[in-house]
Amino acid sequence: MRADNLKIIAGNSNRQLADDICQFVGVPLTDATVTSFPDGESFVRINENVRGQDVFLIQSSCPPVNNNLIELLIMIDAARRASAARITAVIPFYGYARQDRKDQPRVPITAKLVANLLTSAGANRVLAVDLHAGQIQGFFDIPVDHLLAFPVLYEYISKLDLKNLVVMSPDVGGVKMADAYARMLKSGLGFVAKKRHSATQVEATSIVGDVKDCDVLLIDDMTETAGTICAAAKLIKRQGASRIFAAVTHANLQDMAYERLKDGPIDELIVTDTIPVDTRGLPIKVLSVAKLLGEAIIRINNNESVTSLFRVKGF
Known part of the structure; x- marks a missing residue:
């Protein structure tokens, strides 16, 4: 009590x-x-x-x-x-x-x-x-x-109709977090290697893992410009992925992020309300902590x- x-x-x-x-x-x-x-x-x-x-x-x-x-x-x-x-x-x-x-x-x-x-x-x-x-x-x-935020995100993600799921980290540093989701969701695991040119410009260079004809879930702890997740998503899409979802705890979204999400291949961005989020009509799902x-x-x-x-x- x-x-x-x-x-x-x-x-x-x-x-x-x-x-x-x-x-x-x-x-x-x-x-x-x-x-x-x-x-x-x-x-x-x-x-x-x-x-x-x-x-x-x-x-x-x-x-x-x-x-x-x-x-x-x-x-x-x-x-x-x-x-x-x-x-x-x-x-x-x-x-x-x-x-x-x-x-x-x-x-x-x-x-x-x-x-x-x-x-x-x-x-x-x-x-x-x-x-x-x-x-x-x-x-x-x-x-x-x-x-x-894992329990909050997992509760929502586990109810999605995901086929041949592969959980991926958009960079090498997030593999441990992605592995935790992959084990809970009983899915495949992979990651994207990236090269950062500046604070706002990121290049996804290669993929470790098979994503052809798979639904892919990108996992990260935070995003501001959506450069990392969008660059990873574009490369994953070119490798034949069916649908791409991204789950991010802290969505500190700036104007550049909204432009990238608007033009990018991410079907749904799943975030929490640790930071106030304006969806601006985009496919952004906000979960409460x-x-x-x-x-x-x-x-x-x-x-x-x-x-x-x-x-x-x-x-």
């Missing part, structure tokens, strides 16, 4: 998801003013008593990334100064996650910097979904509950395990 000391506060990044989480948990959204001054400075005021409460702050660091991140830090500080007993930063989409290593001279490890900022602001724990790299959990000196996050919030509040949230019914 949910305790009476649970408070959920939302920033401005994904208010609909916060409302859906509150509806599932069975608590009203805590009244808070989260706005900006005319010069752009963020301002937060919690309008209810949270002294001694278990506070969950819901905020994705999606565009505008820096504004939403600063807003979250100020929300944490406001809750800490209001004497909250415990503060959990619920970050459905963790921005800066791709800057998780020093792969060039004189560049930052910004994913670690963000972890330091969250901790210094006063967060006691973090709840996130599908971090770009699992080792980001190690950047924190506070507990991190790293949820996977509100139940997943809501159940995790209830369990954290009750000091229960969240391990079972990683399991899929029947496995």
Whole structure:
């Protein structure tokens, strides 16, 4: 049962998801003013008593990334100064996650910097979904509950009428994730080798796996310009695939992505609502992670395990 000391506060990044989480948990959204001054400075005021409460702050660091991140830090500080007993930063989409290593001279490890900022602001724990790299959990000196969107995506994908299914990763780095889906769906497995020319231009060079006359499911954790999945899909289509689906947890779609999806061979893009998604009339299916996050919030509040949230019914 949910305790009476649970408070959920939302920033401005994904208010609909916060409302859906509150509806599932069975608590009203805590009244808070989260706005900006005319010069752009963020301002937060919690309008209810949270002294001694278990506070969950819901905020994705999606565009505008820096504004939403600063807003979250100020929300944490406001809750800490209001004497909250415990503060959990619920970050459905963790921005800066791709800057998780020093792969060039004189560049930052910004994913670690963000972890330091969250901790210094006063967060006691973090709840996130599908971090770009699992080792980001190690950047924190506070507990991190790293949820996977896999059960949400699998529930929908398993009900599709897929024939001769092959699960493919659009790049070598995602093979482990694709393998997990392939084992659950009892399908074939493959991947696409790619060459990145710039942040927005990707070339798919070769395929490992047989896709002729098969339905193909491309699996990735995030997309912004849809360059990787569309390049992979075009090459897969040329190899004789029947239909192509793509499942992506975080759809941080930019204008270029919509143009590519409009002209590309992907029959359906399946995404979650960790980031607000405008389908623009395209075949984009948006699945909600509100139940997943809501159940995790209830369990954290009750000091229960969240391990079972990683399991899929029947496995």
